[in-house]
Amino acid sequence: MARRDLSGAVDFTVLGRMTGDDDAISEEVLGLFAQQAALWAPMLDVREDGWRDGVHTIRGAAAGIGAAALAEACAVAEAAEKAEAPPLLSRVRDALDTALADVAAWRHELMLRSLKG
Template sequence: MRRRGSSGAGMEFDYLEGFAAGDMQVVTEVLALFQGQAEGWRVKLEAPGEGWRDLAHTIKGAARGIGATALGDVADRAERGDASMAPELKTALDATVADIEGYLTRIGGG
């Protein structure tokens, strides 16, 4: 069974749990790192400029690495598109972070 966040962001927590061999300390640490990175990405998404594709690529890789499928898909389209996709990517990022926050609260890690 895949556990998805309440916002429908497509966060597959079982993917990360499996990758971490069920070590919930590792899961919470990885998600905390992602949340920290997301803060910086949000700022850059407010005024995307040069390096836009690199930013989208970075978000795509990080998202796919933790099982944030929907965010990874949006970031992939953004990477192949242009900076006009920044609002959509920011919305997907915000939804994923909200899912992570809810998940961490449910497991007692947030």
């Protein structure tokens, strides 16, 4: 997976501005994003007491790396009543999957750059 595999779900210029375009810091931030996603994604179900906390945490992390569509999907789900949330949480999961695919592609690109020196 490499840059050519990006869907556009993540605007990596946002990440670049935050990290000063430092590849090592970008890799660390993206690794943390992937870890947070793995921790919070199982909570994206209204049967989980902390579903709103999960959405809120993913929202902030998404905004930090430039995943605007994911952050917006999270904002909508977070504001919803529990009865309205299931399809909104499904959209969050789909947007999260797409963002994670872009993150994996970008991290692969970073790894390739580090090998080139």
